[in-house]
Amino acid sequence: MTPNPTWCTIPAMELERAAKCLAELGNPVRLSAVRLLVQAGPDGLPVKDIQSHLGVPQSTLSHHLAHLISAGLISQTREGRMLRCRVSYKTIKEVLDFLMKDCCAGVADHRSAAE
Numbered sequence: 580m581t582p583n584p585t586w587c588t589i590p591a592m593e594l595e596r597a598a599k600c601l602a603e604l605g606n607p608v609r610l611s612a613v614r615l616l617v618q619a620g621p622d623g624l625p626v627k628d629i630q631s632h633l634g635v636p637q638s639t640l641s642h643h644l645a646h647l648i649s650a651g652l653i654s655q656t657r658e659g660r661m662l663r664c665r666v667s668y669k670t671i672k673e674v675l676d677f678l679m680k681d682c683c684a685g686v687a688d689h690r691s692a693a694e
Contacts, residue, residue, distance in 0.1 A: 597677040600670065603650040608635055608643045613652055616666035623665030626655075 604610050615632055616623055624632075630640050644664060647653040651670045656663050 593677065597674055600650045600652055600674045603646045603652060604674075606643065606646070608633060608639070609647055612640075612643060612647065612664075613666055613671070616653060616664055617668075617671070619666075621665065621668075623663050626662045626664060629664060 604613060611633055612629055615629060626637075626640065626644070629644075630637055633640065635643075644653065644655065648655055651667055653664050653666050656665075
């Protein structure tokens with residue numbers, strides 16, 4: 580009998596959440612938006628500034644921002660008529676911690692005894 584792979588010991592919710600975040604970051608526009616917001620710091624940026632920096636149409640940007648919001652990677656607040664986006668440093672750190680969780684711990688041999 581082959582033992583379960585190491586990733587099976589990761590709680591399913593943690594694995595699913597990390598996969599969702601990484602999938603959303605897998606798009607170049609979304610990744611660029613997150614990197615821009617990281618550079619902007621805790622004050623974030625108005626959507627119009629993000630659009631200006633990235634050079635994408637407003638409707639396209641709205642679509643991408645909605646994906647990032649749904650993954651919890653960014654938040655959006657209304658300030659009068661302006662929408663401001665901020666990166667969730669907590670979520671970004673959780674994703675990075677997830678990726679590095681078992682760094683240098685070694686890899687168990689999962690070959691079956693019958694081999």
